[in-house]
Amino acid sequence: MNPHVDFHAFAPEIVLTVTIVAVLIADLFTDDSKLPARIAALGVLGSLVPVLTLAVDGQTRSLFGGAFVVDPFSLVLTGFFLVAGYVTLLLSFDYIGEGDYYQGEFYVLLLTSLLGMIVISSARDLISIFVALETITIPTFVLAGWRKHDTKSNEASLKYFLIGVLSSAVMLYGMSLVFGLANSTVLVDIHKYASGHTPALFAVAVFLTLVGFAFKVSAVPFHFWAPDTYEGAPTPVTAFLSVASKAGGFVALLTIVRLGFFPSGNSWQPILWVLAAASMTLGNLAALRQTNIVRMLAYSSIAQGGFILVPLAVAGDVRGNAAWQAVVIYILIYGAMNLGAFAAVIAAARRTRSAEISRLAGFGRTNPAIAVMFSVFLFSLAGIPPLAGWFAKFVMFRAVFDANTTVAVVLGVIAAVNSVIAFFYYSGVVRRLWFDEPAAGVELSSPRLPVGLSAAMGLMTAVILVVGVYPQFFARLGEIAFQRG
Amino acid sequence: MTVVLFFIFGALTIGGALGVVLARNPVHSALFLVLTLVSVAVLFLLQDAQLVAAVQIIVYAGAIVVLFLFVIMLLGVDQTEPFAEPLRFQRPVALALGAILLAEVLLLAGHRWATGAKTARGVGITGGAFGSNIQRVARVLFTTFLWPFEITAVLLVIAVIGAVVLARRSAQTPDSESESAPRSGS
Amino acid sequence: MQLNEFLILAAFLFCTGAYGVLARRNGVLVLMSIELMLNAVNINLVAFSAFTKNVSGQIFALFIITIAAAEVGVGLAIVLLIYRNLHSPDLDEVDQLKG
Numbered sequence: 001m002n003p004h005v006d007f008h009a010f011a012p013e014i015v016l017t018v019t020i021v022a023v024l025i026a027d028l029f030t031d032d033s034k035l036p037a038r039i040a041a042l043g044v045l046g047s048l049v050p051v052l053t054l055a056v057d058g059q060t061r062s063l064f065g066g067a068f069v070v071d072p073f074s075l076v077l078t079g080f081f082l083v084a085g086y087v088t089l090l091l092s093f094d095y096i097g098e099g100d101y102y103q104g105e106f107y108v109l110l111l112t113s114l115l116g117m118i119v120i121s122s123a124r125d126l127i128s129i130f131v132a133l134e135t136i137t138i139p140t141f142v143l144a145g146w147r148k149h150d151t152k153s154n155e156a157s158l159k160y161f162l163i164g165v166l167s168s169a170v171m172l173y174g175m176s177l178v179f180g181l182a183n184s185t186v187l188v189d190i191h192k193y194a195s196g197h198t199p200a201l202f203a204v205a206v207f208l209t210l211v212g213f214a215f216k217v218s219a220v221p222f223h224f225w226a227p228d229t230y231e232g233a234p235t236p237v238t239a240f241l242s243v244a245s246k247a248g249g250f251v252a253l254l255t256i257v258r259l260g261f262f263p264s265g266n267s268w269q270p271i272l273w274v275l276a277a278a279s280m281t282l283g284n285l286a287a288l289r290q291t292n293i294v295r296m297l298a299y300s301s302i303a304q305g306g307f308i309l310v311p312l313a314v315a316g317d318v319r320g321n322a323a324w325q326a327v328v329i330y331i332l333i334y335g336a337m338n339l340g341a342f343a344a345v346i347a348a349a350r351r352t353r354s355a356e357i358s359r360l361a362g363f364g365r366t367n368p369a370i371a372v373m374f375s376v377f378l379f380s381l382a383g384i385p386p387l388a389g390w391f392a393k394f395v396m397f398r399a400v401f402d403a404n405t406t407v408a409v410v411l412g413v414i415a416a417v418n419s420v421i422a423f424f425y426y427s428g429v430v431r432r433l434w435f436d437e438p439a440a441g442v443e444l445s446s447p448r449l450p451v452g453l454s455a456a457m458g459l460m461t462a463v464i465l466v467v468g469v470y471p472q473f474f475a476r477l478g479e480i481a482f483q484r485g
Numbered sequence: 486m487t488v489v490l491f492f493i494f495g496a497l498t499i500g501g502a503l504g505v506v507l508a509r510n511p512v513h514s515a516l517f518l519v520l521t522l523v524s525v526a527v528l529f530l531l532q533d534a535q536l537v538a539a540v541q542i543i544v545y546a547g548a549i550v551v552l553f554l555f556v557i558m559l560l561g562v563d564q565t566e567p568f569a570e571p572l573r574f575q576r577p578v579a580l581a582l583g584a585i586l587l588a589e590v591l592l593l594a595g596h597r598w599a600t601g602a603k604t605a606r607g608v609g610i611t612g613g614a615f616g617s618n619i620q621r622v623a624r625v626l627f628t629t630f631l632w633p634f635e636i637t638a639v640l641l642v643i644a645v646i647g648a649v650v651l652a653r654r655s656a657q658t659p660d661s662e663s664e665s666a667p668r669s670g671s
Numbered sequence: 672m673q674l675n676e677f678l679i680l681a682a683f684l685f686c687t688g689a690y691g692v693l694a695r696r697n698g699v700l701v702l703m704s705i706e707l708m709l710n711a712v713n714i715n716l717v718a719f720s721a722f723t724k725n726v727s728g729q730i731f732a733l734f735i736i737t738i739a740a741a742e743v744g745v746g747l748a749i750v751l752l753i754y755r756n757l758h759s760p761d762l763d764e765v766d767q768l769k770g
Contacts, residue, residue, distance in 0.1 A: 005631075017639060024646070068632050105650045112643040119636055127731050131633040134738050135640045141745050142647035145752060154753045157651075161746050162701055166692055168742075169708035172735060173685055176712045176728075180678075180719035185727050201592045204585075495680045502684050502707050506691030511699060518703050521684075525710050528677070532721035537713070537732050544736050549706070549743050556747045557699060560754050578693060586686040625726050626733070637737055644741035648748040 009061040009070045011050030012078055012118055019043025020111045027104030037093050040107040044086045044114070051079050066188050067125040073328075076481040077121035077251055080332055084244045085114040087339050087456050091236040091346060094450035106146065109139035110240065117248045124259065126175045126185040129252050130168075133216065136248045137164045140241060144233040156232025163215055163225040171212020177205035178260075187259040194264040203267040209256070210271050216249035219309065220278040223302045227286075230298035235349065238294060239342035242301045243335045250308055254327055257312060265316035272313035273411060279306030280418040288425050293345055294355045296425060297338070300381060303422060304334050310396050310415050317403035325478035326395040332474055333392040333467060337380045340460030344374035347453055357429060362438030370449075371433045373457045380464045382426040383419055388467035391474065393419060487531050494531075497524040511557045515550055522546045536619045677718035685711035698750045702743065709739050 007014070019040065027036045054061075054075055061070040088110065116135030123129045141164060145157025179185055181202055182193035194202070211222065218226035230238045261268045283303030290296035308330045315323035345355070347370045352359045364371035380387035400412035467474050497520060504517030522545045529538035626634060684707055691704025713732040720728025 020639070064632055065629050067629060103650060105646055109643065109647060109650075112639065115636075115639065127630060127727070127734055128633045131636050131640070131734060131738065134742070135636055138640060138644055138741060138745055139647060141749065142651055145651060145749055148651065148752055149756065151753075151756050154749070154756055157749050158698060158753055161749055162698070162705075165702070165705050165742050165746065166708075169688070169705050169712065172709065172712040173715070176715035176719070176731070179716065179728055179731065180723070183719075183723045183725055185731060204589055204592060491676060495676070498680065499683055499687065502687040505700075505703050505707060506687055506694060511697060514700055514703055518706065521707065521710065525714060528680075528714060529717050532677075532717055534717045534721065534729050534732075537717055537729050537736075540733055540736055541713070544740055545706075549740055552743060552747060553699060553703060556751060559751070582686060582689050582693075586682060589682055621726050622729055622733070626730050629727070630730050633734060637734060640738065641741050644744050648744045651745070651748040651752050
C-alpha cells in the first residue's frame with residue numbers, strides 16, 4: 001500500500017526545502033544579514049545539481065499515478081526557474097540588506113515561491129497545479145508589501161492579494177466543473193475526456209479556468225492590478241513577479257492546455273486568441289503613455305505576455321511541437337531580458353533616486369556601462385537583432401505561419417503591428433539615456449554598484465548577446481523539452 | 486428526508502450568503518458567514534462526506550471565522566459602512582457576471598449527467614459506516630496525493646511566517662522615501 | 672436527490688460571493704465574499720465526488736479549505752498593516768497608485 005517514492009525525482013525540491021529551513025534557522029541565530037543570503041544563494045545553486053543529474057539520467061519518471069512527472073520539459077523549466085531565482089537573489093542582496101526593511105525572512109519567502117515554481121513544472125494534475133500555484137503566490141503577497149511603512153507598498157500588497165485570491169476562486173470553480181465532467185483530476189484523463197464529444201458545459205468550465213489563469217499572468221482585460229502592484233512593491237520583488245511568477249502561470253497554463261484541454265480546441269482557442277490580441281494591443285498602447293519606468297515595464301510585460309500567448313492560441317493548428325517550443329523559448333528569453341531590464345532600473349535608481357523616465361536624461365554620459373546594458377535589454381525587448389529578443393519573436397511568428405489559418409494570420413498581423421509600437425517606447429527610453437541633456441540639479445555620480453547587481457546585469461547581457469548570435473542554444477533547449485524521454 | 490434537509494440547508498446557505506454581502510455591520514456579516522459554512526457542512530453530510538464536513542466546521546467555522554471576527558474587533562470597524570457609491574465599472578461587470586450565471590444555470594439544468602442517477606448515498610464511496618469515508622479519503626490522500634500534501638505543509642508554515650512578518654511591529658524607523666538607500670562601498 | 676440541485680445551489684452561492692467582491696469596499700468583507708465563492712467550489716467538488724464515487728473530489732475540497740486558511744491568515748495581516756498606516760480598512764482610501 002505504500003506509495004513508491006523515487007527520491008531522485010524529488011531531489012531539487014528536497015534540496016530547496018532544506019535550504020528554506022536552513023535560512024530560517026540561520027536568521028534566528030545571527031544578526032549578520034549576509035549569512036542567510038549566502039545560504040539561500042548556495043541552496044538555489046545546490047538544487048541545480050540534481051536537475052543536472054536527472055537530465056544526464058534522461059529517464060522520464062512518472063509518480064503518483066501520473067500526477068508528478070519528471071521529463072525533459074519539467075527539467076528545462078526547473079532549471080530556468082532556479083537560474084531566475086538566483087538572479088533575483090543577486091538583485092535583492094543589497095537592496096534588502098541596505099534598506100531599512102531588512103528581515104531575513106525575505107529570503108525564506110522568496111525561496112518558497114521558487115519552490116512552488118519548480119513544483120509546478122512537474123505537476124500534472126489539477127490538485128498539484130493548484131497547490132503549486134498557491135505556493136508561488138502566497139509568499140509573494142507578503143513580499144509585495146515588504147516596505148511595511150510605505151502605504152504604496154501596502155496598497156500593492158492588498159491589491160495583489162485580493163486579485164490573487166479572487167482569481168484562484170474563479171479558477172477553482174472552473175476546475176471543479178472540469179473534475180465533474182472528466183471524473184478525474186489527472187490531466188491525462190482530462191485529455192482522454194476532451195478527445196470525445198464534449199458538452200457546452202465543458203466550454204464554460206474551460207472558460208472559467210482560463211480566466212483564473214489570465215489574472216495570474218496579468219493578461220488584458222484581467223491586468224489592471226499589475227502596474228499598481230509592480231510600482232508599489234520593492235523593485236527586486238517586481239522583477240521576480242514579472243519574470244518568475246508570471247512564467248509560473250504560463251507554465252501551468254501551457255501544461256493544462258497541452259496535456260489536458262488540447263483535443264477540445266473550440267473551448268480554449270478563441271479565449272486565448274482574444275487574450276493574446278488584447279494583451280499585446282492594450283499593453284503596448286498603455287506603455288506608450290507612461291512616465292514612470294517601472295510602470296512602463298509593467299505594461300511592457302503585459303504586452304510581452306500577449307506575445308507569449310500567441311503561439312498558445314494557434315497551437316491547435318500547428319503540427320508537432322513548434323508552438324509549444326515557441327512558448328518555452330519565448331519564456332526563457334523574456335526571463336533574461338526582463339530580469340536584466342529591472343536590474344538596470346535598480347542600478348539607475350541608485351544613482352537618480354527616482355523611477356521617473358525624465359530623470360534618466362543624459363544617464364549614458366555619466367554612467368556609460370549601466371546605460372549600455374540598459375539599452376541592450378530594452379532593444380532586446382523590442383526584438384532588434386542580433387539581441388536575443390529577435391529570436392523569441394521569430395519563433396512566435398514561425399508558429400503563426402505554421403498554423404497558416406485565417407485567424408492565426410490575423411493574430412500574426414496584430415503581433416507585427418504591436419512589435420512596431422513597442423519599438424517606439426523602448427527606443428524612447430534609450431534616446432533619453434543617450435541624447436538628452438541631464439536635467440538641472442540631478443546628481444548622477446555616486447558610489448559604485450554592489451557586486452551582486454553588476455553580476456546580474458553582466459550575466460543577463462551575456463545571455464542576451466550569446467543567444468542572439470547563437471539562437472541554436474535555446475532552440476535546442478526548446479526541442480529537448482518536448483522530446484520523449 | 487434528505488430532500489427536505491437539502492432544501493432547508495440550501496436555503497440557509499443562500500440566506501447566509503446574502504446576509505454576508507448585504508449586512509451593514511461587519512460583525513453581522515461574519516456571523517452570517519458561520520451560518521453559511523455550517524449549512525454547507527450539513528450539505529456535505531447529506532452526501533456522506535463526513536471528513537470534509539468535519540474539517541469544514543473545525544477549520545472554516547472554527548478557525549477562519551474567529552480570525553475574521555478577531556481582526557474586525559481589533560480594528561474597531563464594527564460600525565456600519567455606507568453602502569452606496571459603487572465603482573464606475575461595477576454595473577457592467579455585475580451584469581456580465583449575471584449573464585454568465587444565467588447561462589451556466591441553464592446549461593447545468595439542461596445537462597444530462599452521464600446516467601442522470603441520484604447521488605450515491607451510502608453506496609460505494611463510503612460503504613455506509615461512518616469511519617469508512619475517512620479511511621478511503623486517507624488512503625487516497627496519503628498515496629496519490631502525497632506530494633501536494635507535503636507541499637501544503639511547507640506552504641502553511643510559510644503562511645504563518647509571512648503573516649507574522651507583516652503584522653509584527655518592527656523596531657525599524659519608518660522611512661517611506663528611500664527607493665534604495667545606497668551606502669558607501671560593499 | 673439530483674446532482675443538478677447541488678450544482679445550481681453552488682452556482683448561486685458563487686455569484687452571491689462574486690457580487691460581494693464587487694459591491695463591498697471593506698477589505699475584510701471582500702475576503703469573506705471570496706470565502707463564499709470557495710465554498711461554492713467545495714459544494715461542486717463534493718457533489719461530483721458523491722455522484723461519480725471518485726474520492727479525489729473530496730480531497731480537492733480538503734486542499735482548498737486548508738489553503739484558504741493560509742490565504743486568510745496572510746490577507747488579514749495585510750489588512751492589519753494597512754489599518755495601522757491609514758487607520759481605515761476601506762479600499763477607497765487605498766488609492767495612491769493610479770490605475
